[in-house]
Amino acid sequence: MASIVIVIPDGEGVPPKENIKKFDTFSCPGISSFLRENKRRHDMRKVIHSIKVGVALVLVSLLYLLDPLYKEVGENAMWAIMTVVVVFEFFAGATLSKGLNRGIGTVLGGGLGCLAAAFAQAVSGIGKAIVVGIAVFVFGAAATYTRQVPNIKKKYDYGALIFILTFNLVVVSGLRAEQVLELARERLSTILMGFAICVFISLLVFPIWASDELHDSLISRFEDLARSLEGFSKEYFENVTGKENKSSANFSSCKAVLHSKTKDESLVNFARWEPWHGKFGFSYPWGKYIKIGGDLRDLATTILSLKGCLRSPTQSSEGLRQSVKEPCEAMISSLAWTLRELGESIKSMRKCPSEDVVVPKLKSVRLELSLVVTPATLGTNLENADGLGLASFLYSLMEMVENMDELAKDVEELGELGGFHK
Structure with a gap:
């Protein structure tokens, strides 16, 4: 051997x-x-996170509960509550990541959706439906493809998902261009309110x-x-x-x-x-x-x-x-x-x-x-x-x-x- x-x-x-x-x-x-x-x-942090989420939900619910605030935002206060529920994560970095992704996806989806809706309104008859269908297909397929790119999936997957959702809601709504712009502005403002509450509590109150x-x-x-x-x-x-x-x-x-x-x-x-x-x-x-x-x-x-x-x-x-x-x-x-x-x-x-x-x-x-x-x-x-x-x-x-x-x-x-x- x-x-x-x-x-x-x-x-x-x-x-x-x-x-x-x-x-x-x-x-x-x-x-x-x-x-x-x-x-x-770690066990204590779970309790702290639960309390922080409860406080954030109470604060964002004031948009419904207080008449002066409700008169300003109306039923769009629902988007602020949804933002807190979806965005507020255990870690501060996760909250920032989701919040910024949601904001970017909403702005891009709403902006492109408004342009596509305005263009569709300029086309009469059956052409309007064709324009809407093409826009939904092109932007939906492109955004879905980007979600499969590894680097984008790691950091911006949630933003791409929100982009698809917002773009389709705006384009398929069938409203006139000026109404679409107003709807996008109101929803974006309430989303920013919810995000601001999340960031404030997540980063400044016993951050995790x-x-x-x-x-x-x-x-x-x-x-x-x-x-x-x-x-x-x-x-x-x-x-x-x-x-x-x-x-x-x-x-x-x-x-x-x-x-x-x-x-x-x-x-x-x-x-x-x-x-x-x-x-x-x-x-x-x-x-x-x-x-x-x-x-x-x-x-x-x-x-x-x-x-x-x-x-x-x-x-x-x-x-x-x-x-x-x-x-x-x-x-x-x-x-x-x-x-x-x-x-x-x-x-x-x-x-x-x-x-x-x-x-x-x-x-x-x-x-x-x-x-x-x-x-x-x-x-x-x-x-x-x-x-x-x-x-x-x-x-x-x-x-x-x-x-x-x-x-x-x-x-x-x-x-x-x-x-x-x-």
């Missing part, structure tokens, strides 16, 4: 072995307490920022993956007798990380609509959060592959696992520490000391792996299929180190672009 030669890096930048043990026992209680506090805060949710969600995933690694290590090396049926590895959190892509893209879209607030400026690199989220999903996939090492029929014997227990536990502890360190740097918005701390830590893990993966350790056992499970496990660790290295680079780049402090 051909042997695999692994180049052992030089000792430059690699901490001594006793220092590695010291770092491996490092814990990050700050992130754990942060996650518990974040959960309580999508950027904060994205930031906190990303941080929590670092801790989740670190705990999954530690749980796997405990189950793989301590529950070797087969008598322990309870799993210590929480792979469900890894599956949650794998399903986070849609949520990340949605929150990034909302965060880009939000004004400057707190620690996030106008040019904050939200796109890097998508890249880091992708790195974490790759890492979660590798961690989930370790589940096969626990269930594999070619799982290593107890003696073989015990022979590599100490160095492997140290390596996994180092990887978990690195994850927590990267998560803590994003949480506190400080530049990650990757060259001074993270890179040496990963070098030390590579060095430990090169010492474990030797023909003396696996060669004989592979012939008897006893070492196949262990070989798979060690290969997953190698892949995890490479993923961690890429993750550290992206976190460092986020710190540079985001202006993190040292």
Whole structure:
């Protein structure tokens, strides 16, 4: 059987072995307490959002309840109420996105609808119906096509939908041109009233920022993956007798990380609509959060592959696992520490000391792996299929180190672009 030669890096930048043990026992209680506090805060935000929506509905209902206001807007007050119901979202960025989309769609749809209606009124007889039919077909088909363009769908899908609705309502109404203009003006004014109420309450009264949710969600995933690694290590090396049926590895959190892509893209879209607030400026690199989220999903996939090492029929014997227990536990502890360190740097918005701390830590893990993966350790056992499970496990660790290295680079780049402090 051909042997695999692994180049052992030089000792430059690699901490001594006793220092590695010291770092491996490092814990990050700050992130754990942060996650518990974040959960309580999220529950409270649901209550706050519900109260804010109720207040907005009361305010917009005054257009109906107060006679002076009702005389100005009349039955068009219905559009203001509809705007609040449809536009007011949980996150401030989502409210701004929907509100501006609704306004743009209404203005464009109403304006083009007025022009098409005026042109149709100038045509007598059957020509009027033909003009209306052609206009509805052309603009409806064009707007529907644009909704399928990925970049437009992410940001302006709701605006395109409102455009189609408004354009058809104006054109097919069959009113005279001056009546169409008056109807569009009144409806637009009431929509703006509803939007103004939504923005005022959403941004100024206990605002709920999508950027904060994205930031906190990303941080929590670092801790989740670190705990999954530690749980796997405990189950793989301590529950070797087969008598322990309870799993210590929480792979469900890894599956949650794998399903986070849609949520990340949605929150990034909302965060880009939000004004400057707190620690996030106008040019904050939200796109890097998508890249880091992708790195974490790759890492979660590798961690989930370790589940096969626990269930594999070619799982290593107890003696073989015990022979590599100490160095492997140290390596996994180092990887978990690195994850927590990267998560803590994003949480506190400080530049990650990757060259001074993270890179040496990963070098030390590579060095430990090169010492474990030797023909003396696996060669004989592979012939008897006893070492196949262990070989798979060690290969997953190698892949995890490479993923961690890429993750550290992206976190460092986020710190540079985001202006993190040292």
